[in-house]
Amino acid sequence: MVGGRSVSRELVLAGVLLALIVVMAIASSLFLTTGNLLNTSRFYVEPGLIALGMTLVIVTGGIDLSVGASLALVSVVLGFAFGSGVPLWLAILLALATGLLCGAFNGLFVTLLDLNPLVVTLGTFALFRGLAFVISDAGAVSAFPSWFEVFGQYYVGPVPLQLFVFIAAALGIGLLLARGRFGRYVRAIGYNPRAARYSGVPVARTTIAVYTLTGLLVAVAAIIYTSRVSSARADSGLGLELDVIAAVVLGGASIRGGAGTILGTVLGVLIIAVLRNGLFMAGVPTTWQLIVLGVVLIAAVFVNEFFREAEA
Amino acid sequence: MRRAAAIAGLALLAAALAGCHVGAGAPTYSAEDGKTKICMMPKLVGIPYFNATERGAKDAARELKVELDYNGPTDAAAVRQVEFIQQWVQLRCDAITVAGNDPDALAPALKEARRAGIKTGSWDADVAKDARSYFVNQATFKAIGEAMMDIMAAETDRKGKFLIVTGSLTAPNQNEWIAAMRKRAKERYPKMRIASVQPGEENLQKGIDVTKSYLSANPDTAGVFGITTVALPGVAEAVRQLGLTGKVKVTGLTDPILVKPYLEEGVVQKAVLWNPEDLGYLAVHVAKRMLDGTMPSSGSFEAGRLGRVKMTAKDEVLLGPPLVFSEKDVDKYDF
Numbered sequence: 001m002v003g004g005r006s007v008s009r010e011l012v013l014a015g016v017l018l019a020l021i022v023v024m025a026i027a028s029s030l031f032l033t034t035g036n037l038l039n040t041s042r043f044y045v046e047p048g049l050i051a052l053g054m055t056l057v058i059v060t061g062g063i064d065l066s067v068g069a070s071l072a073l074v075s076v077v078l079g080f081a082f083g084s085g086v087p088l089w090l091a092i093l094l095a096l097a098t099g100l101l102c103g104a105f106n107g108l109f110v111t112l113l114d115l116n117p118l119v120v121t122l123g124t125f126a127l128f129r130g131l132a133f134v135i136s137d138a139g140a141v142s143a144f145p146s147w148f149e150v151f152g153q154y155y156v157g158p159v160p161l162q163l164f165v166f167i168a169a170a171l172g173i174g175l176l177l178a179r180g181r182f183g184r185y186v187r188a189i190g191y192n193p194r195a196a197r198y199s200g201v202p203v204a205r206t207t208i209a210v211y212t213l214t215g216l217l218v219a220v221a222a223i224i225y226t227s228r229v230s231s232a233r234a235d236s237g238l239g240l241e242l243d244v245i246a247a248v249v250l251g252g253a254s255i256r257g258g259a260g261t262i263l264g265t266v267l268g269v270l271i272i273a274v275l276r277n278g279l280f281m282a283g284v285p286t287t288w289q290l291i292v293l294g295v296v297l298i299a300a301v302f303v304n305e306f307f308r309e310a311e312a
Numbered sequence: 313m314r315r316a317a318a319i320a321g322l323a324l325l326a327a328a329l330a331g332c333h334v335g336a337g338a339p340t341y342s343a344e345d346g347k348t349k350i351c352m353m354p355k356l357v358g359i360p361y362f363n364a365t366e367r368g369a370k371d372a373a374r375e376l377k378v379e380l381d382y383n384g385p386t387d388a389a390a391v392r393q394v395e396f397i398q399q400w401v402q403l404r405c406d407a408i409t410v411a412g413n414d415p416d417a418l419a420p421a422l423k424e425a426r427r428a429g430i431k432t433g434s435w436d437a438d439v440a441k442d443a444r445s446y447f448v449n450q451a452t453f454k455a456i457g458e459a460m461m462d463i464m465a466a467e468t469d470r471k472g473k474f475l476i477v478t479g480s481l482t483a484p485n486q487n488e489w490i491a492a493m494r495k496r497a498k499e500r501y502p503k504m505r506i507a508s509v510q511p512g513e514e515n516l517q518k519g520i521d522v523t524k525s526y527l528s529a530n531p532d533t534a535g536v537f538g539i540t541t542v543a544l545p546g547v548a549e550a551v552r553q554l555g556l557t558g559k560v561k562v563t564g565l566t567d568p569i570l571v572k573p574y575l576e577e578g579v580v581q582k583a584v585l586w587n588p589e590d591l592g593y594l595a596v597h598v599a600k601r602m603l604d605g606t607m608p609s610s611g612s613f614e615a616g617r618l619g620r621v622k623m624t625a626k627d628e629v630l631l632g633p634p635l636v637f638s639e640k641d642v643d644k645y646d647f
Binding site: 028030033035036039040043138140142225229230231233235236238239277280281283285286287290 | 357381383386387403404414417
């Protein structure tokens, strides 16, 4: 069974994470401080939340390249609805609805028209970002009331509030994928969509649900993000899909579908967070961070393939 | 198995590539305890302009014996800058100075840094005034606009109709330059008239096309200004392709290396910019003076190899007059 193997994979990931933490702590004496770690955790709650949805998408054998763009669109809808006089609570609801719609749109095109998710979400990657630019007209909304700060700038003691949102979402979606019937459907679709259909799995409905859930997580991430940076702009979330997909693949989800765990993804998010923050704290220029990230991602794919060969 | 082998090969290749780049000298700044640490952020890293500002900044850091952390986002995104500022607070920088991608979005993070006892400044592109102590301005809009107009006037006998190719019609700094150019023409060169302003949309081909079609429709045009780093090479290329070299005068604002071939062919005689190395150099000097508490509120102060530098407001420093370069000295500039 996959269970035993995936535990060893996650042990490897945990080992890698620990090793990275040690390396970064040596590289910068200020890296391993609760202040830095808790402060930095705020930057990775958003990609982390989205990575949870992306795990489900990738386990179905799909992909969603549009997450960074839809984060920008949701943020702009939220900001500019509020900026044009809509009450903030209503703007937040509109934002959630926008995220759901973006996800559902992806899901519908992938299933009902039976299009390749890579192509569909490459299209919506451009479409959503374009819409965000049209709505914002290259401007930004920054003047939010102070209670809006609760989503992205509030601390419970020293711990940022959004960290609890992430932990709750990870537990919920982790259970959904590992224990429930829904999770079984998701894996079955990714493993072999035709076989899944013949054995009575509601393939279309499940796939649409997975993309829509990702859209909802994007919306939640976008609200936290907009509050954290107190600014709604169309260039938000540029390149976000890279960190998100990297975390999921690093976490052991198979890009061909059928396999992947939330625990793995969470470890993947943590590894990327430690890499990015640690390299920054050590004064390594961001261009080099991109190179390191690329190498890590390719290495992860290699290691994953190695694990899968061992499983087969 | 074959697939795994292929992937392994790719991974090795990528690692090897990364390895040899690192070997070629990744810039790292050694942390020495007790040394003053200045953290400086460009709008983005990896373009010639901000590589030049980095060189100047490192020169200043060496002279002043301070530690410099020069880092920024790989795309011109305000939000990444916010995150970097927040991490710099954790890193206990003594001063942070930024070239802002958005004046307002950066303000809360800079104020947070201030509350942590860090001095804040801005350079190249200002942020909200209440989030920084000093802004290092590379050149005033007025000086840039006037310099471009004066060059054109000298080349066209102070008369004729002119086209301006700009970036976009809404870009605030370009519109300020155009306003300064019009004002200069009105005051000094009454026979010079700016007949049209066309957007080149920061796209080389678009700049060429716009210039070509305008010059075909308006053959009496005496000269064309290209007032962004991308617009000027486009304008020059169009004039060259139309065989109008020397007949239609071309000037504007751009990086020396981008316009060098046109200077050599005589399409462009002179162009304008400021020196980004000096800008980076001055930004570090100002940061150091902020920390020492030796910034004056008016007059001028000494800034190393730049000599005396002027305050244009109580919280604003001016690098100096714009840099005018021609074929003779273009090789001096590596940006």
